[in-house]
Amino acid sequence: MAVFWSSALTFVNARVVLPEGRLARTLRIRGSRIDGVDVAPDKGDAIVDLDDSFVFPGLINAHDHLELNSQPRLKWRERYDNASEWFADFQPRFDTDPALAVTRPATLEDRVWVGGLKNLLSGVTTVCHHNPIHRPLRKRFPVRVVTKFGYSHSLHIDGEAVAQSHRQTPSEWPWIIHAAEGLDDAAQSELETLDRLGCVSANSVFIHGVAFCPASADRVIDAGAGLVWCPSSNQFLFNATADVRAFDDADRLALGSDSRLSGEGDLLDELKSAHVTRQLSAEGLARTVTTGAANLLRMPAAGKLAPGAPADLTIVRPLASCPFDSLVGASRSDLRMIMIDGKPCVAEPALAPAFLATGVPTMSARVDGNARLVSRWIGQHVSKMQLRERGFEVH
Numbered sequence: 001m002a003v004f005w006s007s008a009l010t011f012v013n014a015r016v017v018l019p020e021g022r023l024a025r026t027l028r029i030r031g032s033r034i035d036g037v038d039v040a041p042d043k044g045d046a047i048v049d050l051d052d053s054f055v056f057p058g059l060i061n062a063h064d065h066l067e068l069n070s071q072p073r074l075k076w077r078e079r080y081d082n083a084s085e086w087f088a089d090f091q092p093r094f095d096t097d098p099a100l101a102v103t104r105p106a107t108l109e110d111r112v113w114v115g116g117l118k119n120l121l122s123g124v125t126t127v128c129h130h131n132p133i134h135r136p137l138r139k140r141f142p143v144r145v146v147t148k149f150g151y152s153h154s155l156h157i158d159g160e161a162v163a164q165s166h167r168q169t170p171s172e173w174p175w176i177i178h179a180a181e182g183l184d185d186a187a188q189s190e191l192e193t194l195d196r197l198g199c200v201s202a203n204s205v206f207i208h209g210v211a212f213c214p215a216s217a218d219r220v221i222d223a224g225a226g227l228v229w230c231p232s233s234n235q236f237l238f239n240a241t242a243d244v245r246a247f248d249d250a251d252r253l254a255l256g257s258d259s260r261l262s263g264e265g266d267l268l269d270e271l272k273s274a275h276v277t278r279q280l281s282a283e284g285l286a287r288t289v290t291t292g293a294a295n296l297l298r299m300p301a302a303g304k305l306a307p308g309a310p311a312d313l314t315i316v317r318p319l320a321s322c323p324f325d326s327l328v329g330a331s332r333s334d335l336r337m338i339m340i341d342g343k344p345c346v347a348e349p350a351l352a353p354a355f356l357a358t359g360v361p362t363m364s365a366r367v368d369g370n371a372r373l374v375s376r377w378i379g380q381h382v383s384k385m386q387l388r389e390r391g392f393e394v395h
């Protein structure tokens with residue numbers, strides 16, 4: 001009888017970044033889960049040599065709007081004082097301004113797929129999409145999409161109805177809202193309003209927090225709530241960003257790319273924008289896209305490499321001796337493989353045996369000019385729907 005794929009896959013000569021900061025040399029995957037670290041391969045395992053590459057948990061993007069990634073970022077003033085002014089500028093143009101071509105690609109499914117590809121190609125395996133979980137996101141999709149959360153847009157869009165949304169969200173799920181997105185008094189007073197409405201609780205997650213003062217940070221942290229930091233979006237709109245150090249110290253911080261309406265590019269670009277502010281070390285930045293995000297999003301099995309955890313991996317070429325410097329310095333071309341649930345999705349051709357071992361058919365692709373293999377179901381969808389994610393082609 002022909003054996004099409006192996007019982008397990010073991011990566012060897014790896015540098016596997018474990019939660020306690022130790023580096024393991026091997027990582028064994030069985031089915032969709034991590035089976036062991038620093039274990040010898042079993043007889044019959046497929047073995048893939050990683051040549052000293054760093055293996056990170058699949059990155060978590062804690063904030064995006066997946067359907068808004070097909071257009072360049074746009075603004076109509078040099079600098080805003082509050083996100084509400086930016087909204088007022090772009091909403092009347094939404095369907096009429098050719099630069100705001102959010103209606104292309106034509107369908108919602110195509111648009112969310114472009115957002116999915118943006119995330120996947122930047123090493124993201126889980127994304128928190130801040131909008132309804134549209135039907136295409138419930139079907140087979142390039143990345144894992146968080147589904148167990150409640151959300152409101154913001155106080156300036158939803159008003160005091162945010163209180164009902166918070167109340168209706170189970171306390172074990174995160175409740176997520178844009179807050180303090182600006183520099184003016186209105187932005188500064190939002191936390192107080194949210195507090196008065198009973199919306200500052202242990203499951204509250206605030207996005208942006210540009211106007212948070214040290215007392216606001218203390219209030220959020222004391223409540224057990226947290227912050228999603230989107231520095232490139234903030235810099236673009238306000239020429240300023242949040243002071244996040246207290247949130248990192250309390251391990252209540254995650255990073256989000258936001259959509260390309262205001263965010264720079266993808267989560268790797270966001271790590272670089274965050275690094276430029278010199279608020280966190282590279283290790284602290286790595287936490288914001290792994291364990292920090294998993295904490296805020298209440299996904300205890302995500303963001304770490306441990307036996308029993310889902311085999312979601314982002315494998316990074318060693319750009320420096322430090323794994324975290326390598327991650328923060330990485331571009332999409334430095335990602336050697338992205339794997340979700342034990343199945344490779346995109347990888348260098350040199351890692352083709354991992355696709356073979358896990359029974360994943362492939363197509364040839366290019367990412368920023370570099371040859372890649374992509375799982376066939378993704379490649380075929382991209383080809384058939386003629387999806388255009390910048391720098392990504394399938395053949």
Ligand SMILES: [Zn+2]
Binds near residue numbers: 178207
């Ligand atoms: Zn947003």
